[in-house]
Amino acid sequence: MNKIAAIILLLICSLQLYGQKNMNQEPYPYGNPVITHMYTADAAPKVMPDGRLWMVTSVDHKDGGGYSTMHALHAFSTDDMVNWVDHGEILGINDFDVPEGEDWAIWAPDIIYRNGTYYLYFPMRNKLKDGKIDRYVAVAESDRMDKRFTITNPRMKGVERAGLDPSVFIDDDGVAYLYWNQALMGELTEDMREIKGEMFKLDYGANNFMEAAWMHKRNGKYYYNYHTRYNGKVAPSNPNDSERKKSHLDYSMGDSPKGPLKHMGVINYELGYNTIGGPKMPNQEYVPWRLTQSNHGAVVEYHGQEYFFYHTSALSSWRHDKFKERGVWTQRSVCVDSLNYRADGSVIPVQQTVKGVDKVIINQAFGVTLNRKDAITENADIKRRYFLAQNEDIIKFENVDLGSGYYYFEVEFEATEINSKIEVRKGSPNGLLMGTLLLNSRVLTANNGISQTFLREANGLNDIYLIIKSEGDTKVKFWKPRFFAGSPKKLKI
Structure with missing residues (x-):
């Protein structure tokens, strides 16, 4: 009986970690996350030539299963920062010829437009037949955001080292860069499909990089944000334990996209930290998803306001048991909150909310x-x-x-x-x-x-x-x- 009990306990723990059936189908009651009919993560937002703000996301499986079940990329757009349109899957695992016996996954993407073409960068995580893991970055292209992309470079040269979380940035002088894991970066060739010359490590002024690089520019300054290394689970009795390394998003800033940059501190605290509004964990003073760890951020400016995109397990918590538990950290959903700055250009850490951002009204000509x-x-x-x-x-x-x-x-x-x-x-x-x-x-x-x-x-x-x-x-x-x-x-x- 002890063996049977142990097996049952293991199955219960696995369900909590990797996902449960979404029993609650009532409408999600808040504005954050912004997509509530499916699980979305790792948002990459950009303003595109149609004047709409688009984002491409990875997709967490509705029945869980962990990061190995991430098999698709979706596109969404908005014209007011509140109402989002789902344009469907733009790339999926079926676009690859996956050998029998191997397990492939598509992780956090990025997207950019340049001279008639949309370029989609995405990392592949392939478990091979011998159990080894192969990681690299691929490129797909399209002439429209709302249709399926075609893979044009199945494996970028120069990004072999731990190709993860690619982030593309075009500077005002027309030079394009790609950033990825281990704080690595390189200049892109003009066709946007390869690294020009050798990759190199960005000096970001710290030594706590884990993943999720993102570069943006404001008032002539470059801002590089990333997910920090962390350790230990969040303890329900003491989620803000000062001895535990936190799952933050930090940022560095400087005068060049190639560095050196100065480490400035936190841009986004752990998920659910000091969240305004929303439900409370039973018998606690914090939201249920405060106990999950997964942080991935992106920044975009739209008509006078900068916005910070990140993800939480709030929707998972609602779908599973109406906020009675934390949700599942591999069932994430994209949230959007305002990003603001001090007079000296430093970032005011994001105030996470369940309300989300206000509606944007634009009254001017297209051109x-x-x-x-x-x-x-x-x-x-x-x-x-x-x-x-x-x-x-x-x-x-x-x-x-x-x-x-x-x-x-x-x-x-x-x-x-x-x-x-x-x-x-x-x-x-x-x-x-x-x-x-x-x-x-x-x-x-x-x-x-x-x-x-x-x-x-x-x-x-x-x-x-x-x-x-x-x-x-x-x-x-x-x-x-x-x-x-x-x-x-x-x-x-």
């Missing part, structure tokens, strides 16, 4: 075209249908109203033999660099003669400066300069 008749320049030629300029020429547009924010800029252009660029600045010729257009044959072919760039801090009433960067006397011919993605497009039903 703002810069009219040739309004252009001011000393050296560039303004023709009837186009601009003709060369290296260091400056074209100015006065009093351009960018409202609460425009997230992309584009021009149509004619091919040149020399690679050229157009810097998009505001305030002065040496003012804030919001983004950089690449003018070369690859972009011309890939995006039908249009060069586009993501923009940061393109808001308010400003003088706009287009600064031409080319070699020698090379002439750059372009037309139809336009800001766009200033308001979200409605979805076609």
Whole structure:
């Protein structure tokens, strides 16, 4: 009987760890998490060219089973930060030819748009027949966010070392970087499919990195957040035990995406720490999911407010027993709360809530075209249908109203033999660099003669400066300069 009892106890413990049937089907009563019809984790949010905020997530299985059962990536979008649309699975384990006897899983992804293509980066965790674990990063691409992606690089070179949690970042000068596990990073090639040169370790000013790297930029400063190493389970009687290393998200900041960075402290405390509102664990003063550990964060700015994406087991706790227990930490759900800063640029740690964020209302045009008749320049030629300029020429547009924010800029252009660029600045010729257009044959072919760039801090009433960067006397011919993605497009039903 003792053996039988031990087996039963083991099965009960396994269910608590890896998942239980979702017996409670009543509507989830709070605003966080934001997706409540399925389990989602590891959100990667980005503003896309349609002006909507999209996120790609990994998926935890509804019946549990742990991280090895993560077999899909889903896409969601919102136009107001409150109401989310599920666009379905964009990549899954069936897109791979998994050998018989092996167990493959897809973990935390990231996504980015560049010149007509959406690039999806995701880590594979493959258990081989001999029991060994193979980890690496793959790339998939699509011309739309709401349709299935095609794998274009099944295994990135240069990311062999513990390829986990890839995070992609394009700086305002047009250079793209990939960050991943062990605080490793590298510059991406222009086709966004490989690492250019050798990877290297980012100096982030500390020695507590575990996983979940994410880079964002604000006011010229670079912010790198990550999940810290932790030890020990959260004790119900003392969840804030000072002797236990916490499952925090820390951050470092500095003046270069390649480091060195200064470690600044916590950006997001453990899940459920000091959460405002919500249910309490029976006989305790904290929310039930305070006792779970899994932290993964991402940052995005949308019309004047920065948002922090993370995940908790709140939905799992509700589905299993209406908040009587902690839920399961491998059944996670994406939450969103505001991210704010002090005057010196340091981060105020995220205040986790069950309410979530307020609805965003956007009242402005989708695009703002810069009219040739309004252009001011000393050296560039303004023709009837186009601009003709060369290296260091400056074209100015006065009093351009960018409202609460425009997230992309584009021009149509004619091919040149020399690679050229157009810097998009505001305030002065040496003012804030919001983004950089690449003018070369690859972009011309890939995006039908249009060069586009993501923009940061393109808001308010400003003088706009287009600064031409080319070699020698090379002439750059372009037309139809336009800001766009200033308001979200409605979805076609």
